[in-house]
Amino acid sequence: MLIAFNKPFNVLCQFTDRSQPPRATLAGFGLPANVYAAGRLDYDSEGLLLLTDNGSLAHRLTDPKHKQPKTYWVQVEGVATEDKLQALRDGVQLNDGPTLPARVQLLETAPALWERDPPVRFRKTVPDAWLAVTITEGRNRQVRRMTAAVGLPTLRLVRASMGPHALGALQPGQWREI
Missing domain, CATH: 3.30.70.580 (Pseudouridine synthase I, catalytic domain, N-terminal subdomain)
Known part of the structure; x- marks a missing residue:
């Protein structure tokens, strides 16, 4: 089952x-x-x-x-510049070693998701962005640590798929x- x-x-x-x-x-x-x-x-x-x-x-x-791919929709705080996205695609250095390269796409619009309770904090003066991040590893809090390593702290993380x-x-x- x-x-x-x-x-x-x-x-x-x-x-x-x-x-x-x-x-x-x-x-x-x-x-x-x-x-x-x-x-x-x-x-x-x-x-x-x-x-x-x-x-x-x-x-x-x-x-x-x-190496089952896992795709996450990630709301990050800050401006997701091409340099930051490329760093994620290349793999970043974490305290437990380098990550494998990730597939990363900047989403034009937020995914159609349910409201979260409690809601994610909203700050008018700080931009945010949504990314689709696919990894094949599964380290503890890996996606959160990866986005933080490139200066994009995670605000919300939703796993969209795992393998097929x-x-x-x-x-x-x-x-x-x-």
């Missing part, structure tokens, strides 16, 4: 949370029994999360040697079997 789930903002990619106060988890969304997240999506990120009950499928989806699987029309908290 493979499930596509639109993980809302501020939800953990696990079914339990031992922190106090407890945070929202996958347990609150009526997902089938015995499925587990294939990979991670940060607590403060949104979008496509794949869940499965098949360990070998989870491995194929997440093992870096399989796309978010599609799923709204936050909704899921479908693939």
Whole structure:
């Protein structure tokens, strides 16, 4: 079984949370029994999360040697100049080593997304931009660290696809079997 789930903002990619106060988890969304997240999506990120009950499928989806592309829509703070975009395309140096090159596209308009709760802060004096960023690695908070490294801090991050699987029309908290 493979499930596509639109993980809302501020939800953990696990079914339990031992922190106090407890945070929202996958347990609150009526997902089938015995499925587990294939990979991670940060607590403060949104979008496509794949869940499965098949360990070998989870491995194929997440093992870096399989280089499954993951595409994110990223709202960044600042002006996304061609130099900054090219630096992301070339790969940037992070504290845990250089990243592989990324596919990066400046989006002309923001993707058609749901409202986030709470909303992203808006500042009239600071421009922002939307990027489509595709990576084949999966380091901890990698896209956020990459955009910060080129001077474009991430304001909002939504995973749009993972391998051949796309978010599609799923709204936050909704899921479908693939």
